[in-house]
Amino acid sequence: MINLILFGPPGSGKGTQASKLVEQYNLMHISTGDLFRYEMGNDTPLGKEAKSYISKGELVPDSVTIGMLKNKVNANPDVPGFIFDGFPRTVNQAEALDEFLGSKNEKVTALISLGVKDEELISRLLERGKTSGRADDSDESIIKNRLEVYKSETTPVFDYYNEKMMARKVDGHGTIAQIFTRLCHVIDEVAV
Numbered sequence: 001m002i003n004l005i006l007f008g009p010p011g012s013g014k015g016t017q018a019s020k021l022v023e024q025y026n027l028m029h030i031s032t033g034d035l036f037r038y039e040m041g042n043d044t045p046l047g048k049e050a051k052s053y054i055s056k057g058e059l060v061p062d063s064v065t066i067g068m069l070k071n072k073v074n075a076n077p078d079v080p081g082f083i084f085d086g087f088p089r090t091v092n093q094a095e096a097l098d099e100f101l102g103s104k105n106e107k108v109t110a111l112i113s114l115g116v117k118d119e120e121l122i123s124r125l126l127e128r129g130k131t132s133g134r135a136d137d138s139d140e141s142i143i144k145n146r147l148e149v150y151k152s153e154t155t156p157v158f159d160y161y162n163e164k165m166m167a168r169k170v171d172g173h174g175t176i177a178q179i180f181t182r183l184c185h186v187i188d189e190v191a192v
């Protein structure tokens with residue numbers, strides 16, 4: 001089983017690349033952001049709770065996020081592997097993921113981090129906000145808060161897997177096709 005964490009700041013292209021990678025490697029894409037948006041769209045209790053954090057550019061509490069992720073994995077027992085996009089976003093989530101996969105005799109194959117400079121992230125997110133209908137993409141102060149939260153809460157997840165020699169960096173600048181090629185090279189190395 002291949003279990004990849006596609007990692008990087010908001011706007012680094014994780015969702016775009018994940019949808020290409022699932023076709024190439026026949027994996028299941030789990031985006032916690034997409035799962036929350038689905039719940040918010042249906043105005044479920046989980047969606048309402050998530051919205052109160054997402055609209056401010058804050059993280060949804062780990063207890064909520066981890067449970068939702070586990071349910072999604074458990075609902076898909078027969079897939080050849082997963083691409084986790086937007087999860088784990090805290091070290092606590094990373095530890096929970098490792099423990100959860102371990103309980104199934106599985107493990108994270110690698111974390112692949114897309115690096116993109118801040119100016120480019122802000123302009124990509126504002127551009128996406130014009131068409132995505134996502135309130136968290138339309139306001140520069142919310143975007144900046146998301147980038148701050150990424151730096152303080154989420155970058156330690158890179159260090160956590162890096163210490164285990166499981167983290168790889170990929171340059172996230174360039175065309176979608178160029179970045180996809182770079183990612184495939186890394187995946188072909190780690191997923192043997």
Ligand code: ADP
Pocket residue numbers: 009010011031032033034036053054057058059060061062065085086087088089090093136146
């Ligand atoms: P982006 O990567 O562009 O920020 P996502 O769609 O991955 O977008 O996430 C949107 C929002 O959903 C995040 O800003 C956060 O509030 C919430 N969210 C997504 N994944 C997680 C997670 N693993 N833990 C906590 N909150 C999350």
